[in-house]
Amino acid sequence: MTSLLTVALLLAASPKEEISKPLKTVVNSVRYGKDLIALKNFAGDEQGKMLTGDFWAKGTDAQRAEFSKLFLELFGKIAFPKIRKNFENLDTVLYDDPTVEGEKASIGSTILINHPVKKQELKVTYALNKGKAGWQVIDVTVKGGTSMLTDIRDDQVQPLLKEGGWDGLLKAMRDKAAELKDVQLK
Secondary structure (H helix, E strand, O other): OOOHHHHHHHHOOOHHHHHHHHHHHHHHHHHOOOHHHHHOOEOHHHHHHHHHOOHHHHOOHHHHHHHHHHHHHHHHHHHHHHHHHHHHHEEEEEEOOOEEEOOEEEEEEEEEEEOOOOEEEEEEEEEEEEEOOEEEEEEEEEOOOOEHHHHHHHHHHHHHHHHHHHHHHHHHHHHHHHHOOOOOOO
């Protein structure tokens, strides 16, 4: 007779399945225009800490919360339409075994794009954090490039923080959100 422990172990998701699940949700949600579902799988506060660096601790709870909300909104409105276009010819996504260190994980993937004109194979690595909501995406790096958050931090967030502090950064983000008010997240 099979013990309860054996049954529990068989039913438990492997680390690869557990960690790749939010990634699969993001890919499919973005691909099929379910942006709000995709955004729930991103760790906004962890992204905020990475993007703002030492400024994160200097911000008030309200400033940090507004930043996280605005960042995810802007990210969804700017990046998702571009990603969705690339995913029109998505063939498959293969996930590697993850590397887990406490509440942080890294997992690689190979994304196969089967475009009629040009087939592509993208190597992508994801950084995730395990919080109250489970595993969530912090950052994405396409092989041969820098991470998504590194580029955003260095090119946009840090210059705004250095120039105008939290007030200047949040004003610029509010202005950009107003500019994109007609782009709807579904």
